[in-house]
Amino acid sequence: MSSISKSAFKKFLDQMPFGKVVQKTKNAHRGQRLWPSQTSKNDKKYNFRADKGSKLPDGRQEIIIQANKNADDKGVRESAQKDSHRIVAKVAVDPVKDPQGDSINEDALNSFEENN
Template identity: 70%
Template sequence: MPKSTVIQKAVNTECGRCLWPSQTSKNDQKYNFRADKGSDLPGGKVELIIQANKNAENKGVRENVQQDSHRIVAKVVVDPTNDPSGSSVEDDALNSFEKKN
């Protein structure tokens, strides 16, 4: 995921909209997961929501999402102003994933 692009896109995107990859059935299959815009938070921070795609190429991902298509795999908070490159996104996403699974 191109973190800095996704973070900057999140600033002007409605809550619940897909940030990455662009929403097509081909991308849903290829990337297995997507990043959606979560809530706008105080101080200009934004939530990024990671969810599995129901058309995922990976069988395990696809089977899991069929049980709950709205399940949040990971959730991270980003600060587009003070950390536009998203230096902590990967670690935060992994920590969130481990807590949720």
């Protein structure tokens, strides 16, 4: 199995509109895609997707990042084809204290390194 490169993951994070994603967690249901919108073009282009996870007791919202099965990046694609539900990274954000998602990038990279 090819591994997911950190550079592919960083590229995804560099494109993610953190503030918009954090705001979407308020009204989305658990498991619902937050970003990018679900199209085969986006799945291929962005390689990953961000879904809403659980709401934590302290009010923070989990954001789950997973690989897409038809990703352009070979390592990402092979990983997703092996297990499309595997969590590549998971972060918790506070929509009240951190509405712009300033903590997401660093937390997601740390989670990625722990999980890959």
